[in-house]
Amino acid sequence: MTKRKATGKKKPKSKKKVAKETAKKPAKKTVKKAAGKVKKAARKPASRAAGAPRRKPSAKPKVAALPAEKQVAGGILLGQVEDYFAHVNVLALKLLAPVSVGDMIRIKGHTTDITQKVESMQIEHQPVQTASAGDSVGIKIADRARRTDVVYKI
Numbered sequence: 001m002t003k004r005k006a007t008g009k010k011k012p013k014s015k016k017k018v019a020k021e022t023a024k025k026p027a028k029k030t031v032k033k034a035a036g037k038v039k040k041a042a043r044k045p046a047s048r049a050a051g052a053p054r055r056k057p058s059a060k061p062k063v064a065a066l067p068a069e070k071q072v073a074g075g076i077l078l079g080q081v082e083d084y085f086a087h088v089n090v091l092a093l094k095l096l097a098p099v100s101v102g103d104m105i106r107i108k109g110h111t112t113d114i115t116q117k118v119e120s121m122q123i124e125h126q127p128v129q130t131a132s133a134g135d136s137v138g139i140k141i142a143d144r145a146r147r148t149d150v151v152y153k154i
Contacts, residue, residue, distance in 0.1 A: 066150060070108050075152030078105065082136075084145045090122075090138045091145045099137075099153055100130035107141065109149030116142055 076097050083092040091107070099105070101121055107114040120140040121128055131137045139151075 070110075070150045072106055072108055072152040072154065075106060075154045078151040078153050081107070081109075081145050081147050081149045081151065083147065085138075086144065088140070089142070089144075090140050091149075091151070092136065092138050093151055094136045095131055095133050097153065098130065098132045101128075104154050105139070106152045106154050107145050107149050108152065109146055112143070112145055112149050114141060114143050114145070115154070 078099055079093045079096045081091050081093060084090070085092070099118060099121070101118050103118050105116065105118055118139055121131060122138045123131060123135055128137075
């Protein structure tokens with residue numbers, strides 16, 4: 001018996017095998033694709049006019065949308081904690097209502113419930129006494145806050 005050397009080359013396929021492989025391939029179904037396009041077109045809302053821009057969802061949290069555990073009766077919603085810096089105990093917040101140094105705030109969350117007076121507030125690393133709605137501020141707080149916590153002025 002003679003041993004065959006492995007050359008790494010594949011043996012070419014016969015014409016019969018090639019013909020069988022091409023015959024087994026299913027034909028493309030163009031009917032289903034066309035039906036899918038019709039369904040997608042039917043899903044568009046009829047209330048929006050063609051070419052009209054879509055409305056962007058509101059980014060600010062609404063009191064009704066907040067869970068009951070995060071709502072404070074009689075409080076003015078200042079916003080949601082955007083970030084918390086643990087090494088300096090400062091929370092970052094984009095205001096929905098004006099606030100000033102000396103106001104009482106309450107930070108309410110799933111595990112957080114802090115009530116304190118605003119003693120230090122900064123905008124762009126500059127200390128300020130008052131801030132209006134739309135300003136991004138940093139407020140020094142006594143304890144840890146989380147991004148999902150909500151801030152109220154009481």
